[in-house]
Amino acid sequence: MKEDYPYQKRETPTQKDKEFRLGEGKISGYSSVTLGVLSLLAVLAYLYPSYLTTYELRQVYDAQSLQGILKYGMYFSLFFGVLTFWVKKYRMMGTLGILLTTTALLLGGYKVPVDAVDNHRLSLGVDWLILAFMGSALIFITIEKLFPKYKYQVILRNEWGLDLFYFCFNHLAISAIIVYANYHVTHFEWAASASLQEAIQSIPILLQFVTIVICADFVLYWEHRLFHEVKTLWPVHAVHHTVENLDWLAGSRGHFVQVFSERAMVMIPLYLLGASEVALNIYVAFAALQAVLIHCNTSIPFGPLKYIIVTPQFHHWHHSSEKPAIDTNYSAHTILFDWLFNTMHLPGKHWPANYGTTKKLPSTFWGQVIYPLRVFLKNND
Numbered sequence: 001m002k003e004d005y006p007y008q009k010r011e012t013p014t015q016k017d018k019e020f021r022l023g024e025g026k027i028s029g030y031s032s033v034t035l036g037v038l039s040l041l042a043v044l045a046y047l048y049p050s051y052l053t054t055y056e057l058r059q060v061y062d063a064q065s066l067q068g069i070l071k072y073g074m075y076f077s078l079f080f081g082v083l084t085f086w087v088k089k090y091r092m093m094g095t096l097g098i099l100l101t102t103t104a105l106l107l108g109g110y111k112v113p114v115d116a117v118d119n120h121r122l123s124l125g126v127d128w129l130i131l132a133f134m135g136s137a138l139i140f141i142t143i144e145k146l147f148p149k150y151k152y153q154v155i156l157r158n159e160w161g162l163d164l165f166y167f168c169f170n171h172l173a174i175s176a177i178i179v180y181a182n183y184h185v186t187h188f189e190w191a192a193s194a195s196l197q198e199a200i201q202s203i204p205i206l207l208q209f210v211t212i213v214i215c216a217d218f219v220l221y222w223e224h225r226l227f228h229e230v231k232t233l234w235p236v237h238a239v240h241h242t243v244e245n246l247d248w249l250a251g252s253r254g255h256f257v258q259v260f261s262e263r264a265m266v267m268i269p270l271y272l273l274g275a276s277e278v279a280l281n282i283y284v285a286f287a288a289l290q291a292v293l294i295h296c297n298t299s300i301p302f303g304p305l306k307y308i309i310v311t312p313q314f315h316h317w318h319h320s321s322e323k324p325a326i327d328t329n330y331s332a333h334t335i336l337f338d339w340l341f342n343t344m345h346l347p348g349k350h351w352p353a354n355y356g357t358t359k360k361l362p363s364t365f366w367g368q369v370i371y372p373l374r375v376f377l378k379n380n381d
């Protein structure tokens with residue numbers, strides 16, 4: 001801990017015009033459109049499952065019972081749409097929500113027959129997008145509202161649209177990511193050991209899970225550190241660091257090169273360990289939830305756990321542009337490797353006052369996509 005550093009409190013002014021308040025029609029308008037979009041996407045996924053659903057994910061959920069949720073999603077979209085007319089505000093949004101849901105209903109709604117589908121290697125993960133969006137929004141916005149770090153930071157904060165776009169992009173690309181990661185891991189077949197995998201499978205599930213976490217963390221730590229410390233890689237990862245208002249959506253911002261390489265790298269230890277499916281599934285769920293949580297605008301108390309696992313405070317410091325925090329806190333799951341390799345920055349109760357990159361990057365999706373290439377070309381001119 002740098003005792004002499006003048007830690008300051010972050011200023012977050014109120015943004016009354018961007019807040020969601022009961023009785024103003026805004027919640028109804030946004031809810032109607034959101035549910036309308038999700039309903040239409042869901043119906044399209046039911047109509048064209050080979051192209052719009054994820055093979056690996058379909059093994060886990062029951063498409064039939066999810067139609068029950070879709071039914072209520074549609075009803076609520078219509079209900080909220082009508083509500084905007086009743087309060088006479090946000091009627092444009094209400095109309096749009098009703099139109100989207102009506103289209104979804106006309107296309108078959110929640111009654112589209114669920115057929116068995118074959119395994120298309122490449123598809124768009126529309127199902128993954130819908131489920132992840134609903135789950136994340138529900139769980140993490142609730143946590144952010146109950147235990148906010150920056151009380152006045154709004155859901156519709158600066159650049160939320162950009163991060164929503166990244167969220168959609170990364171989730172739709174899930175099957176491409178899986179195909180790439182599975183292909184990447186074939187290069188490590190030579191290193192696989194049947195006896196090691198048998199030994200791992202023979203230990204209790206909880207121990208298997210802890211082993212996966214530590215091994216994955218080691219790989220993710222070094223992958224992350226290289227992205228920071230190798231000059232040609234930094235512009236790719238810098239995109240993730242352009243967020244200045246962290247919340248549940250902010251972690252989605254990441255260059256696709258980084259997203260693909262991160263998943264491919266973490267597959268290596270998972271593949272080599274050969275742990276049981278239960279342990280693996282627990283790890284995947286844990287990793288997915290933790291990745292969102294650590295970006296959340298929340299100071300939910302972790303007690304002594306904050307000196308073991310990566311928490312929002314720990315990862316918020318990673319996103320800080322303040323001097324003592326630059327190139328620190330690389331770990332994804334536990335703080336072990338940051339502690340071991342002396343890159344940890346967790347100054348007691350302090351949180352960052354400033355977030356983002358020290359040098360400004362483009363603020364559009366495509367600007368950020370080509371940014372690393374532009375830097376590379378400039379440096380090799």
Ligand SMILES: [Zn+2]
Binds near residue numbers: 224228237240241318
């Ligand atoms: Zn980073």
Ligand SMILES: [Zn+2]
Binds near residue numbers: 240251295315
């Ligand atoms: Zn991050």
